[in-house]
Amino acid sequence: MSRLWKWCMLLAIMAGVPLLLGIDGCGASPLGIDEQTEIQIGQQAAADIEQQYGVITGTAQAQRVNRIGQAIAARSERPGLPWSFRILNVSDVNAVSLPGGPIYVTRGLLEAGVSDAELAGVLAHEVAHVNQRHSVAAIRRAMTYDLLSDLVFGRSSAALQTAVNVAVQYAVQLPRSREAEYESDSIGIRLAYNAGYPAGGLVTFFQRLQQISGPQTAPSWMRTHPTTADRIARAQQIVAQVQGQPRPVPVALLQREVKEIKAVATEKSYEPQVRLLPE
Numbered sequence: 001m002s003r004l005w006k007w008c009m010l011l012a013i014m015a016g017v018p019l020l021l022g023i024d025g026c027g028a029s030p031l032g033i034d035e036q037t038e039i040q041i042g043q044q045a046a047a048d049i050e051q052q053y054g055v056i057t058g059t060a061q062a063q064r065v066n067r068i069g070q071a072i073a074a075r076s077e078r079p080g081l082p083w084s085f086r087i088l089n090v091s092d093v094n095a096v097s098l099p100g101g102p103i104y105v106t107r108g109l110l111e112a113g114v115s116d117a118e119l120a121g122v123l124a125h126e127v128a129h130v131n132q133r134h135s136v137a138a139i140r141r142a143m144t145y146d147l148l149s150d151l152v153f154g155r156s157s158a159a160l161q162t163a164v165n166v167a168v169q170y171a172v173q174l175p176r177s178r179e180a181e182y183e184s185d186s187i188g189i190r191l192a193y194n195a196g197y198p199a200g201g202l203v204t205f206f207q208r209l210q211q212i213s214g215p216q217t218a219p220s221w222m223r224t225h226p227t228t229a230d231r232i233a234r235a236q237q238i239v240a241q242v243q244g245q246p247r248p249v250p251v252a253l254l255q256r257e258v259k260e261i262k263a264v265a266t267e268k269s270y271e272p273q274v275r276l277l278p279e
């Protein structure tokens with residue numbers, strides 16, 4: 001047992017809620033959600049979301065979204081996941097990702113006239129959320145020890161359904177932490193660039209959103225993905241570092257970025273408040 005692990009166990013026991021806190025530093029937790037379970041949660045959540053909102057298939061736009069998305073996913077650190085890129089029949093401007101690979105953009109996002117570079121920027125940002133298992137971490141934080149244990153050991157369908165509910169809620173309603181956003185911007189900009197697109201697509205997408213949104217009409221992307229001036233400035237810095245470099249650029253975060261992200265992670269007000277939905 002590693003020293004880190006002992007500390008994690010001790011902290012968890014002291015907290016009285018063993019391993020409930022989803023301390024992701026304890027990567028080897030026996031209650032870690034494995035990739036197969038992650039995929040299962042994501043596939044079921046995808047079926048729920050598609051049933052609720054409807055999907056647009058068989059169009060030139062549907063092919064465009066899938067083609068750009070697959071090119072980016074192939075450059076991620078998890079190329080073997082069952083990635084899918086689809087259009088939700090929703091007029092609001094948004095993009096969402098689910099555990100293990102399903103990613104969606106809305107009809108409204110495409111109707112806003114996004115360029116291929118902007119679409120690549122958005123899709124790569126969502127691929128980065130999956131690459132970093134952000135929604136898996138949210139599921140671990142939200143579930144009780146008993147439910148998580150039932151999920152991990154496949155003991156109850158109720159536990160799986162709870163995880164699916166959390167994944168859907170996290171995808172469509174809850175604001176991400178600034179930490180998760182910074183991480184996904186950093187990695188996403190590099191993934192889009194490595195897939196052959198200009199690095200600045202995500203930044204021009206942010207600027208487009210700011211133009212089309214008034215105080216009453218903020219697109220839902222801006223509710224789930226707080227787009228602050230800080231965030232845009234930071235993304236512009238990454239674009240400046242990446243653009244013009246020989247492809248592929250390394251995807252992993254720089255030491256300096258890890259430090260920056262750790263610093264914002266201590267700002268508790270940005271933590272997403274995941275709640276369990278009623279059964």
Ligand SMILES: [Zn+2]
Pocket residue numbers: 125129176180181184225
């Ligand atoms: Zn995001």
